[in-house]
Amino acid sequence: MSQLVALPDGTELAGDYKIVRVLGAGGFGVTYLAEEPELTRQVSIKEYFPSDFASRTKDLEATPRSAGSTSDYNWGLDRFIEEAQTLAKFDHHNIVKVFRIFRANNTAYMVLRFEEGKSLKTWLKELGRAPRQKELDQIVAPLLDALEVIHKADFLHRDIAPDNIIIRSNGDPVLIDFGAARSDIAAHSKTKTVSALVKPGYSPYEQYAETSRQQGPWTDIYAFAATLYHAVTGKRPPDSPSRMLKDEMVPVREAALGGYRSTFLEALQQGLTLAVDGRPKSVAAWRGALMAPEPERPGIFQRFKDKTEVRRRKDEEQRAAEAIVNTAVPPPPDAPGPKGGLLDFVDSLKSPAAAVANPPPAPPIAKKPAASEKARAEKADKPKAEKKAAEKRAPLPPPPRPAAEKRSKSRARPKPDVASRPLTRGLKSKLIIAAGLAAFGFAFHDRLPQLLLVQQSNITTGALPAAPSSDLLLRQAAEIKAHDTAIVHLAISGDGRHIITGAKTPELRVWSFASQQPTGTIALDDGPATAIAVRNNRVATGHANGAVAIYDLDSKRRLFHFKRNDARIWSVVFAGSEDRVAAAGHDWAITLWETSSESAPAAVLEGSENAVQALASDPSGQWLASGGADRIVRLWNLETRDVRRVYRSNADFISALAFSGDGGSIASGALDGAVKMLSTANNRTQRQLDRHPGSVTAVAFSAPQDLLASASEDGLVRLRSLKRPRTVIKLPGTNVGAESIAFTNDGHTLLTGGRDGVLRFWTLPDALVAQSN
Numbered sequence: 001m002s003q004l005v006a007l008p009d010g011t012e013l014a015g016d017y018k019i020v021r022v023l024g025a026g027g028f029g030v031t032y033l034a035e036e037p038e039l040t041r042q043v044s045i046k047e048y049f050p051s052d053f054a055s056r057t058k059d060l061e062a063t064p065r066s067a068g069s070t071s072d073y074n075w076g077l078d079r080f081i082e083e084a085q086t087l088a089k090f091d092h093h094n095i096v097k098v099f100r101i102f103r104a105n106n107t108a109y110m111v112l113r114f115e116e117g118k119s120l121k122t123w124l125k126e127l128g129r130a131p132r133q134k135e136l137d138q139i140v141a142p143l144l145d146a147l148e149v150i151h152k153a154d155f156l157h158r159d160i161a162p163d164n165i166i167i168r169s170n171g172d173p174v175l176i177d178f179g180a181a182r183s184d185i186a187a188h189s190k191t192k193t194v195s196a197l198v199k200p201g202y203s204p205y206e207q208y209a210e211t212s213r214q215q216g217p218w219t220d221i222y223a224f225a226a227t228l229y230h231a232v233t234g235k236r237p238p239d240s241p242s243r244m245l246k247d248e249m250v251p252v253r254e255a256a257l258g259g260y261r262s263t264f265l266e267a268l269q270q271g272l273t274l275a276v277d278g279r280p281k282s283v284a285a286w287r288g289a290l291m292a293p294e295p296e297r298p299g300i301f302q303r304f305k306d307k308t309e310v311r312r313r314k315d316e317e318q319r320a321a322e323a324i325v326n327t328a329v330p331p332p333p334d335a336p337g338p339k340g341g342l343l344d345f346v347d348s349l350k351s352p353a354a355a356v357a358n359p360p361p362a363p364p365i366a367k368k369p370a371a372s373e374k375a376r377a378e379k380a381d382k383p384k385a386e387k388k389a390a391e392k393r394a395p396l397p398p399p400p401r402p403a404a405e406k407r408s409k410s411r412a413r414p415k416p417d418v419a420s421r422p423l424t425r426g427l428k429s430k431l432i433i434a435a436g437l438a439a440f441g442f443a444f445h446d447r448l449p450q451l452l453l454v455q456q457s458n459i460t461t462g463a464l465p466a467a468p469s470s471d472l473l474l475r476q477a478a479e480i481k482a483h484d485t486a487i488v489h490l491a492i493s494g495d496g497r498h499i500i501t502g503a504k505t506p507e508l509r510v511w512s513f514a515s516q517q518p519t520g521t522i523a524l525d526d527g528p529a530t531a532i533a534v535r536n537n538r539v540a541t542g543h544a545n546g547a548v549a550i551y552d553l554d555s556k557r558r559l560f561h562f563k564r565n566d567a568r569i570w571s572v573v574f575a576g577s578e579d580r581v582a583a584a585g586h587d588w589a590i591t592l593w594e595t596s597s598e599s600a601p602a603a604v605l606e607g608s609e610n611a612v613q614a615l616a617s618d619p620s621g622q623w624l625a626s627g628g629a630d631r632i633v634r635l636w637n638l639e640t641r642d643v644r645r646v647y648r649s650n651a652d653f654i655s656a657l658a659f660s661g662d663g664g665s666i667a668s669g670a671l672d673g674a675v676k677m678l679s680t681a682n683n684r685t686q687r688q689l690d691r692h693p694g695s696v697t698a699v700a701f702s703a704p705q706d707l708l709a710s711a712s713e714d715g716l717v718r719l720r721s722l723k724r725p726r727t728v729i730k731l732p733g734t735n736v737g738a739e740s741i742a743f744t745n746d747g748h749t750l751l752t753g754g755r756d757g758v759l760r761f762w763t764l765p766d767a768l769v770a771q772s773n
Helices: 066-088 120-127 134-154 180-188 217-233 239-247 262-271 283-292 302-327 341-350 354-359 370-380 385-393 425-443 445-456 767-773
Strands: 017-025 029-036 040-050 054-056 062-064 098-104 108-114 117-119 165-168 173-175 457-461 474-479 489-492 498-502 507-512 518-523 531-534 538-544 545-553 560-561 569-577 581-585 590-594 604-606 612-617 623-629 635-638 643-647 654-659 663-669 676-678 685-689 694-701 706-713 717-721 723-731 738-743 749-754 758-764
Touching: 040 066, 062 066, 066 098, 066 108, 098 738, 117 120, 117 173, 120 217, 134 165, 134 173, 134 217, 134 283, 134 545, 173 262, 173 643, 217 283, 217 758, 445 706, 489 531, 489 749, 498 531, 507 604, 538 569, 545 569, 560 590, 569 623, 581 612, 590 749, 623 663, 635 663, 654 694, 663 706, 694 738, 706 738
Parallel strands: 531 569, 569 612, 612 654
Antiparallel strands: 017 029, 029 040, 040 108, 054 062, 098 108, 117 165, 165 173, 457 474, 457 723, 474 758, 489 498, 498 507, 507 518, 531 538, 538 545, 545 560, 569 581, 581 590, 590 604, 612 623, 623 635, 635 643, 654 663, 663 676, 676 685, 694 706, 706 717, 717 723, 738 749, 749 758
16 A cells, blocks of 8 residues: 555546645645636545545555544544535635535545635735734624524534635635534544644634533634734734643733724633633624724813813802802792791792892801900901991802812912802893792692693603693604514504504514504514515515515515525615615625515625614615714715715714605714714714714604604604704603604604503694694
C-alpha cells in the first residue's frame, strides 16, 4: 500500500468532475478545486479521508489502515454522509451550498459551490488595520442569520474561525467547512485526537470534552465571539483550558484597536464567557446587544444647553418660592383663624393687595432672652419714625437656604428684590387658581369621586381651562372584548365593513363594524403575526420566521405566501396595490413582493444601516417610508426604487410611521417617545410634537380630516388636529391603556386596542372634526 493522501491532479470523479488542485487537507478529509465541464463551472469537492485510520491504495481507493480501525472508518463515513445531507437542506445566501453527494473509491464526496474570495483571516491581514465598525456589521449581521438557521435545524457548526469564513468578492460573508461530523468522529474513534475536536483560541471549554452533551448554540457563539475578538484586537484569545486555570485574556474593551460601539464590545465579552451558563443561549438572545446602535451622547453644545436649562429652571423655581413666601395669601377656610367662611376667603382673593395690607393675626411670639431685649431697646432709640413704620409693614424676609443649595462665590449673581416688586399678572393668576382649587376641593370634597369618574370616561383637552369644553369631549361609544390578552394589531378593511384585531397568538379575528359581532377567525400558518396591513379586502401578515402571507377577509383563506430568508419581519404594508406588499426585516433590507410571483421578490431595497422596523406607504403607492434601528427615516421612490429623502434628526429607534392623506407629511414615532412631522418635499422636520412618556407603538392619520393619533407603550393615546396642533386631546387610557389605534374610513371614529383585550370605539367630537376641515 502507498501512503498517498490526496488524489492527483486530473483525477476524474463520478464521470462529471475533474480535479484541478488541492485546496486544503485536514485530519478527516481533503478539499479539492474541481471543474464540472457539463455546466462550465468550478466546484469544491470535499473527500472523507480520516488520515489517522485510513490510507490510500495504488488504485486511489481509500481503505482502513487496519482491521481494528474498520469500525471507526465506517462509522465516520456514515456521519460524513449524514452531515452532507443536512447541509444540502440549507438554502441560505451565507451558508456554503451543497450541490451533490456521491460515493466512490470506497469513500464519499461532497460537491460544494466554489466560493471565490478570501478567508476572513486573509481579509483582515490584507486590510492592514483594524476593521471599522460598519465593515464588521456588514459581515456579522448575515452570519448571525446563517447561524440562526443552522441552529434551528438542531445542527452546530463547531468550527467557526477566521479561516472558515469566506469574504466573497462583493463583500458578502459565507460560512464554510463545518466541523460537526469530524467532532463526532474524533469523539467516537479510539484515537481521540484533540486537534480534531477543537481549534485553539476559538473553541470553548466544553468542546474539549469527549462528549458533546454540554454543547449547543452557545458553543458556536463562543467561537464567533473569539473570531470577532481576533478581528478587533489583532490576535486570538488564549485557549479556553488555560483560561480556566488562569484567565489572562485582556478584556475586549481594553484590547480593541479601533473605535467600536460599547454595546458591541460588551456583547463580545459576554460571548467569550467561559461558563456555559454565562453565555447567551441563542443567536436571537445575542443579536440585540451585538447589533444595537451606540446610545447617542449629546455634543458639547447640547450639554451646555442642558446645563443652562437646568440652571434656569432652578432659578425660576427659587424665585417662585420666594415670591410665594413673600406674598400674604389668606389661609383656606378650614385653617385656624378668624371666622369668615368661604365667602370672605373668595372676596380676599379678589384683592390680593387688601390681603397684604390686612394680614390675618399672627400667632403670639415667644419672649426673647434679656440679651435680645437690650439689643431691641438700642435699636428702638434710632430716629426716623418713618423707617420704623416701614419696617413694620415690610414682609418677612425669605428663610435662608440650606448650605447645600447655595451657589459658590464664583457663580454668585445679584438677584432682583423679589419682595419689593409687584406680582406679575401670570403669577397672580397662578396663585389665585391654586388657592381657588384648594377652596373648591374643600367645599366639594364629597363630590370629587364622581368628578374623577367622569374624567376617566372622557378624553379632555391637555390645556387647563376652567371647565373643559363639551365640544372637545371624546366619548366612548362601544366596546368589544376581542382577546384575552393585549390587542397588538388593529386595522379596518378598505370598505369599512371589517375590523381586524390580533394578539400574540397564531390567529387574527375579524369583526363586523356595523353589528360589532365576530365574523370569523383567520388561522395563521406561520405562527403569531409580528405585523399586519390591510388594503381593500385583503390582510397581509409578517412573521418571526421571515414569512409574509396574504389572506382574504371574506373567505378567511390564505391567498399568497412569500419568504426570502429566516430574518424576522418587523413591518408589512401594501404598496399602492393589494397585489404588492413591502416587508421590513431584521436582515436590514426591505423586500417587495408581487402576487404574480411567489418564488422570488420583485425587488430588495438595501441601504439601511441596521434592522428596518417600521414601514408606511402613501395612498398613491409611489412613496415608501422606512425607519428602524439606525434611527434614520428614508423615503423611497417605488418606481425607481432609490432613496429620495433622508431624515436623520432622531435620537432613538424609529418604531412607527404613517403618511398623511395628501402624502405631504410623514408622522414618525420613536422609542424615546418622540413624535415628529416630516415633510416629503424636503429633508426637514415640520414639527416636533409633544413627547410621549413611553415608547411610541403606533401613529395614524384620519382621512380626510387630517387628525393625528399616537399611542405609546404606557397606554397613553393622544389626538390632535394638524391645523391646530396645540389642541391636544389626551386619552390616559381606561386603567389599562392602549397599544394599537385605527381611524374609521370616514374619520369620525377612533378605535383603540387595549392591553386588557378590549376594543373600544371613540366618537370624535364635531368641533374637532370641523377644526381639521
